[in-house]
Amino acid sequence: MPDHTPVIKRTAPVERRVDAIQQALDERGLKATEAVEELRELAEEQWIPQNGARVVARAWVDPAFRERLLANGRAAVAELGLSMPKHHRHLVVLENRPTVQNVICCTQCSCTAFTIIGLPPDWYKDLEYRARVVRESRTVLKEMGLDLAPQVEIRVWDTTADTRYMVLPVQPPETIGWPEEKLAGIVTRDGMIGVAPL
Amino acid sequence: MPDHTPVIKRTAPVERRVDAIQQALDERGLKATEAVEELRELAEEQWIPQNGARVVARAWVDPAFRERLLANGRAAVAELGLSMPKHHRHLVVLENRPTVQNVICCTQCSCTAFTIIGLPPDWYKDLEYRARVVRESRTVLKEMGLDLAPQVEIRVWDTTADTRYMVLPVQPPETIGWPEEKLAGIVTRDGMIGVAPL
Amino acid sequence: MDGMHDLGGRQGFGAIRYTPNARAFHEAWEVRVNSLYAFAVRLGIFNMDEYRHAIERMEPRHYLTASYYERSLTSLATLLVEKGILTREELERRAQGLFPLAAPSAPGRTNSPARERFQPGDRVRVRDDYVPGHVRMPGYIRGKTGVVVSESPDYPFPDARAHAVESQDEPTYDVRFRSDELWPHSADAALVHVGVFQSYLERVA
């Protein structure tokens, strides 16, 4: 008896592949579509760089908070009502100084402290950044527009475990004395990754 | 003044890219098309596994030739009227024994003694063979249909310089006494690469 | 595994496609993929180590050419099939086309029997380990020497947890390497900090 199943040869478009999973889970009563909506709200509206910006601004204006933040990042961000996934057991805050530039990456996948600094952009997840930033840090930063003075030491942090990192940028001198909320407005995700000046 | 050059966005099909080079060289008077025809004849009709097969058959029937072949491959194949490119300065002939299986590869590109054993097939040039055969030799050979007894030692030869290799297979016992020409008929390119029994 | 994902220090890549404060998502399906895999983790269908490893197991050409969220999707689908929640046939029927999945996994391993406690300032070497399954040691630190900066809380051991192998939680050490130790005469000067699991480390006398 000949087999009348049509031969499927082409890879399905990625969107249809997502639909396939979502529908299959829904039909099994797992309520994937409900979860997608709830998690979309988290990803697009809750896990945003403004969280980390608040942390940075507080650290700039409150030296005691800054010390607590550097000693135990997870506990300190919780003071501001910010949480991290259970498996991110440790938040290490990396203090930039005029002669020290910290830079975060994840060479093996694309891990970040996403609930605090926001979900990462394409360039962070691209093969180019992952391959190059550990070996050609100064060159890569310069390409990205951050041309560091020769005396600035670069420290690259590869996120290989579930410890998460966040860069605490140097407060621009012209903002000294600004109110905390206004300070938060100048802090960017790229600044907290360590690839852009404020 | 607006630029009216049409925007070219797609990669040209590979065949049109070849045409582009060939035509451009022809127009410069370099006679690429003539050379292509001449070199095609070499690649398709002269550099064929039947060359190596003659060498193997001679080595099987002529112990003195076998010794010369193992001592200086380039000089020995020249006795049969076979030549190698100038940059292949050395031909090392690898003698299989009942307990030794030699296998040739080129992990970094796809080098072979092509004038003697023929130009290599796809699988030899594929990423899979290049990545795996040095590390998973027995597994790879078994996948390819050569299931070696546990006592057989495997020797893998990675063609990293311009020394070229050729495997001298063990003569099948049932062919002892055959005339040289008939023997040459059973020797295959894959046998001279070391991945197939005769 | 010494897979295609292990990119740190690999050469030949071009410029970073950087635009300041670029968006995390571009299309709605990307957000859905991100939510669906997080949902599966929340349901306990798989854990983050299994998720990462299924990405690493993608066919190398597929890995290298897929976007981040297509890699995420491929891992999600692979694990749903491997865990028996769905079948590949169902996925391909619903998607009306091929649905490429990752390759099967090699065996995992448990913690090293020779784990040591380190203190800040200790000199350590990354063991010369070649691990067929999941491992969080980037290839560029293998066999290299660095200095312990600090110890983390205990974490599940990924080499085991990606393979449902029993293991104990163990700390990672923040180890500071000089880029010139990692790639002698072939790197921009920098200190490279890596979170290295205790099982991967040995003391330098």
Next chain:
Amino acid sequence: MDGMHDLGGRQGFGAIRYTPNARAFHEAWEVRVNSLYAFAVRLGIFNMDEYRHAIERMEPRHYLTASYYERSLTSLATLLVEKGILTREELERRAQGLFPLAAPSAPGRTNSPARERFQPGDRVRVRDDYVPGHVRMPGYIRGKTGVVVSESPDYPFPDARAHAVESQDEPTYDVRFRSDELWPHSADAALVHVGVFQSYLERVA
């Protein structure tokens, strides 16, 4: 360079697509590419080391997804442009589409100043060299120890010749490595012979 081409020992690749005594060529354009690059070498436009290196310099995704003869074509075109024989614009106009070329080259290097003559039986270590340009040391032998089996005739030194750097010809040594030395506990048992240029080797005391 630690490029995408350096595949020996990399994991995650699938089955070899083997058919006995498969053909070398499938389409007429493949034969033409093979002839055209050989012709350019014969004319002295470039040498084999430059040719190999231009393949290695291909964008990694392009390298991994191109067929063998498309890689060959890309190297040929890149070198014809770099040598000033053709321009990329002309190629793209003639081909009526984009013509992807390889990325520019990093600097080359000449022979090691500390070359030694070795005898069969000598134990040697492959230097821990990280070379930005062309190099014929596969990454899997870097820092590894083996035994010299024989010495070859002198060859042009590829690390120099791919970059038009002055150098002396030097021999390669057939060095025998145990697969278990190369990938401890993570390889099928075998002896792996590699032709290693003299400049890459140092004596093991």
